[in-house]
Amino acid sequence: MLEKKIKVLIVEDTLVTQKLLSRLILSDERFELIDVVENGKLACEFVERFKPDVISMDILMPVMDGVEATRKIMRENPVPIVIVSSLYQASEIDMAMSVLEAGAVSIIPRPYGPGHSNYERSARLYLSTLKSMSEIKVVRRNRIDYQKHIQKEILTNSNSSEKCYNPNYKVLAIGASAGGPEGLTTILSGLPIDFPVPVLIVQHIDSLFAEGFASWLNTSSKLPVSIAENGEKALPGHVYLPPGNHHLAINENSTISTNKDNAINGLRPSVEVLFSSIAQTYGKNSLAVLLSGMGKDGAVGLKKLFDLGAFTIAQDENSCLVFGMPGEAVKIGAVCKLLSPNGIVLEINKLIKSK
DSSP states (O other), rough: OOOOOOEEEEOOOOHHHHHHHHHHHHHHHHHEEEEEEESSHHHHHHHHOOOEEEEEEESSSSOOOOOHHEEEEESSOOOEEEEEOOOHHHHHHHHHHHHHHTTSSEEEEEEOTTSTHHHHHHHHHHHHHHHHTOOOOOOOOOEEEEEEEEHHHHHHHHHHHHOOOOSOOEEEEEEEOHHHHHHHHHHHHHSOTTOOSOOOEEEEOOOGGGHHHHHHHTTSSSSEEEEETOOOOTTOEEEEEEETTTTEOOOGGBBBBEEOOOOOOOOSOHHHHHHHHHHHHHGGGGEEOOOOOOSSSTTHHHHHHHHHHEEEEETTTTTOOOOHHHHHHHHOOOOEEOOOOOHHHHHHHHHTOOO
């Protein structure tokens, strides 16, 4: 029996790029190119009628750009959306991050054209990303009454809160993947400027976007966000992300380690590396959060922390774009509480204020 082909919609206004991406899709028997449209408005109309499995989305387009189109599609007819960006236009960085916040599952560089030395590698990345992201079960991005939802979360999880509670927290670690940027901005914007412990974050993102992602988070965070340097000391009230294509860990005396050790399950940075180092260094005196994302990264590390008595939180299914990583953590009994990002902020601030 033949495997069902993955239906792809390309949303791109540049003729040269339309031809490049179309040629790549048509060259791979796993895919079926169902159409190419030149702006976000046409994409929204097309999705409603033809239900593609995955969308390759440009950012800067006439009529309706990629940010608005992604937000509308994820609200009305959710489909996995992969943002394909040129990288070389500074104006696209903030927009690219805004599209991730709106619900896109991934962002990758635009493939190089034939004849370029990196053509084959970039073509493989494009096709493999479309393949893996097409398998994600995304959810509708409706706005909900968070205050009512938070109260329900707190009541539902009150027993586990007491079980996991420890007043001497020394670090906050957060892992995230597809759908994570929205949760991260919510959490960082809700932490007070005098937050008394360092915050370490691993977000799965293409290495070339690492610097731009840190800068984008700075626009919503009350705490300074920076790319960590190997050997620097993690300071209270500071947020650290790994350099592109590097793991992030923390050692004794709060010394940060960034390295290019082997990828874990194909991932570098890996949430597992961060959580495992947190477990070894801080043990029960840790707060750890696992946000939306596909796969299993971070679940085992969160379980290590849970078993040591750390306070562990996973994003709940209702607020997740992808419940993969948090769902795996729940399956193996690694979670003290399941909360929305807004609920996570309230919980963290409550626990830290109890110090």
